Amino acid sequence: LRGHDVTLFEKEAELGGMLNVAVIPPHKEELNNLRDYLTYQMEILPVHVRCGEEFTTEKLDELNPDAVIMASGSKHIIPPIPGVDGENVVTAIDVLNGSASVKDTVVVIGGGLIGVETAEYLADRGRKVTVVEMLPSIAQDVGPSNRWGLLSRLRNKVSVMTDTLVTGITETAVFVRDKAERQAEIEAESVIIAVGLCQQRGMEDAVRASGREYIAIGSCCEPGQIFEAMADGFSAGIRV
Ligand SMILES: Cc1cc2nc3c(=O)[nH]c(=O)nc-3n(C[C@H](O)[C@H](O)[C@H](O)COP(=O)(O)OP(=O)(O)OC[C@H]3O[C@@H](n4cnc5c(N)ncnc54)[C@H](O)[C@@H]3O)c2cc1C
Numbered sequence: 738l739r740g741h742d743v744t745l746f747e748k749e750a751e752l753g754g755m756l757n758v759a760v761i762p763p764h765k766e767e768l769n770n771l772r773d774y775l776t777y778q779m780e781i782l783p784v785h786v787r788c789g790e791e792f793t794t795e796k797l798d799e800l801n802p803d804a805v806i807m808a809s810g811s812k813h814i815i816p817p818i819p820g821v822d823g824e825n826v827v828t829a830i831d832v833l834n835g836s837a838s839v840k841d842t843v844v845v846i847g848g849g850l851i852g853v854e855t856a857e858y859l860a861d862r863g864r865k866v867t868v869v870e871m872l873p874s875i876a877q878d879v880g881p882s883n884r885w886g887l888l889s890r891l892r893n894k895v896s897v898m899t900d901t902l903v904t905g906i907t908e909t910a911v912f913v914r915d916k917a918e919r920q921a922e923i924e925a926e927s928v929i930i931a932v933g934l935c936q937q938r939g940m941e942d943a944v945r946a947s948g949r950e951y952i953a954i955g956s957c958c959e960p961g962q963i964f965e966a967m968a969d970g971f972s973a974g975i976r977v
Pocket of ligand 1: 746749753760790792809830851954961964
């Protein structure tokens with residue numbers, strides 16, 4: 738809109754990023770509308786959209802842009818728990834995007850937004866789900882207007898253990914320890930990792946080294962909510 742010649746690289750086949758996964762759990766219709774709106778803007782605005790193309794140093798040299806805005810998102814943190822590399826252990830994102838299959842008894846490690854939404858999604862599909870959270874309560878990162886509804890729905894669908902740490906994973910169980918140092922074993926044919934996201938900024942060093950104007954936005958700066966990513970994007974758009 739300000740007259741820049743803009744090229745957008747997306748390494749996946751379609752636009753939407755993590756929103757494509759965020760809209761899969763139940764009751765995400767509003768987010769789905771936002772994802773569709775943002776994607777549609779890329780159809781009607783004069784932006785060169787290059788889906789299925791990773792932004793690499795070769796692309797940087799090829800286009801020779803004046804500025805690079807990095808919006809490369811985030812990835813799952815994998816906690817250093819013994820057994821976390823087992824075949825029955827997958828991430829919440831893999832579950833929601835359909836790339837991982839999940840058996841009948843499930844432990845979700847992490848009771849933030851992503852963990853509890855994935856737990857509800859699986860419970861609705863007939864899985865017996867236990868969420869294990871090290872903090873005193875779950876869904877602490879969910880806004881007050883959504884949190885109440887989410888927690889009341891979960892009450893009848895999912896078992897929750899708070900103030901509890903996962904200490905080990907086997908092919909059939911998860912071992913936990915609570916604040917009082919009590920240990921327990923929970924049956925789990927599948928284990929879902931949802932302990933948080935971390936920044937993914939693979940190209941940062943190369944772009945910085947090239948001396949071009951560089952702005953990082955969204956969850957590649959700080960994994961968070963979509964409105965924060967959009968506000969970052971707006972600020973970058975009026976700055977560059
Ligand atoms: C299960 C789940 C539920 C969520 N629910 C909500 C919610 O209810 N409300 C809310 O506000 N937020 C929610 N979020 C968070 C929301 O999805 C993020 O805040 C938002 O997607 C961040 O946008 P982004 O553009 O910064 O990063 P992303 O959406 O992660 O997009 C980054 C994109 O960059 C691409 N990419 C990375 N490297 C390269 C490269 N070298 N070349 C080309 N492309 C590259 C990736 O493929 C990806 O498409 C949820 C997230 C998850 C996982």
